[in-house]
Amino acid sequence: MLKPLKSRLFSTFACLRHENPLGLPRAGAPPQIPRMQRGLPQKRNIKDVKKVIAVSSAKGGVGKSTIAVNLALSFARLGQRTGILDTDVFGPSIPTLLNLSGEPRLSDNNQLIPLSNYGLKSMSMGYLIPEESPVAWRGLMVMKALQQLLHEVDWGGLDILVLDMPPGTGDVQLTITQQIKLDGAVIISTPQDLSLKDAVKGVALFRKVDVPLLGLVSNMSSFICPSCNTPHPIFGPPEKIREMCKKQNLRLLGQIPLHPQVCEDADRGKPTVVADPEGEQAKIFGEIALSVGKLIDLKS
Template sequence: MKPRLFSTLRCLRHENPLGLPRSGAPPQIPRMQRGLPQKRSIRNVKKVIAVSSAKGGVGKSTIAVNLALSFARSGHRTGILDTDIFGPSIPTLLNLSGEPRLSPNNQLIPLSNYGLKSMSMGYLIPEESPVAWRGLMVMKALQQLLHEVDWGGLDILVLDLPPGTGDVQLTITQQVNLDGAIIISTPQDLSLKDATKGVSLFRKVNVPLLGLVSNMSSFICPNCSTLHPIFGPPDHIAEMCRKYDLRLLGELPLHPKICEDADRGKPTVVAEPDGERAKVFAAIAGTVGELIGLEK
């Protein structure tokens, strides 16, 4: 028997793209137990890290997929799980589409590109269809993405978390054994204020904070090579790291190629594997691997 929620999605994807119950009755969701659930590991995965930002639009998904590709280029069996139910980005970033098959043991089989395995809600619903679900449906889908995917054995799985500090983040941090979390922010004060909320969340739930990545840290003029801090002085990032005892994992420039590569489904690490920006991603991945004890 196919997983119940995803089986329903397959039936409704053309006739009823919003997934609304036809009878007007609420969807049948198992009653949630009281108290915090016990944490468990994701099957056949050695290490799990979360990439998070409390604010959208800071390039979190682009960084997450480039880090995952850097792990894969280093010879690690790597996967990335897109946990953003409402706005999945991984299918676009990896230039993948199509419905995942089911394994003999009734698990979803990840889609792969560039040597990286991936799973996303974006593979299960039409690109133009919104996911108009309430919280319990979202949590059910998240549970299946976390525990009903046949990864086939991974050294590391990267979780691309949605923006914010809501239900999805709490569910993952309270139910999954995470080896660490990475915070993504720009130097802009508005982004940093939101990033501190993510820092507080992970510390409250006892998830190790591996550090912070500063994205769009500055624009390098192609003519004179002068640095221009478009989103605020870079020292704002350093001040935050000192204040909250965070490691600065790396700084990525504001560069049109990173955006162009992402939009065409060929991330920087694949498009320019020997370029300076790819080297920054590789250095961050190397540091993270050492911090979590990822075997070489």
């Protein structure tokens, strides 16, 4: 029997309103000294999920979420039970990309039930707050929300879960990489120098926490003129991507051309793999999904 989520987002959030998130001593109370824990937190599996991969760019604006959704949909087209988790608490994109909205319901054991579209299960902070409302939370609230997104969702059995990582290399990224058993990470970048520099930082983070790097996807690698069918490198020559991969010992998983249809499909909530499943763009996403599946030993 499903229970409505009602007005609360998470059970812990209501409690946090009455707590002291800054850790300041209350009047008349002695200051609390936190206990120190040794070593890194123990990595855990996500319940009922066989394989977990992270899609990361360490930089915003390079099309990471669009690629993450199309990659997840490509896994689903291959017959895999697939889910996608939007870990960007402040700027969730998955609801728009999958044309989904509304509050998730709760199962009998107080687990969030994912929303589904196009055969893909999904969970995002965007389902739990009004679209126009900013998430004006400090670190404690963000970490509590992230913990529940990671461990209190009833996925109902998945072959693979794609984590759409937020930009940067801060608290959220460290929490995920140190607490979740990841089967690998896919790095997204454009050929632009600014994107490549941040991508290198993301590569370094995953290596420091011993997460296998599956490879790099070059997004917006070139614009193919519809009249002459000639590629034009808008954001820099593709050789830059190859040089970076060689220097960082990364596989180049695929190169996705800049195409206005990909953006239009994303904006209307019907990703390219669904909107044009036999098109060239969808074929590239499918090839990347096949390559990633082999690298993580995803059973067909």
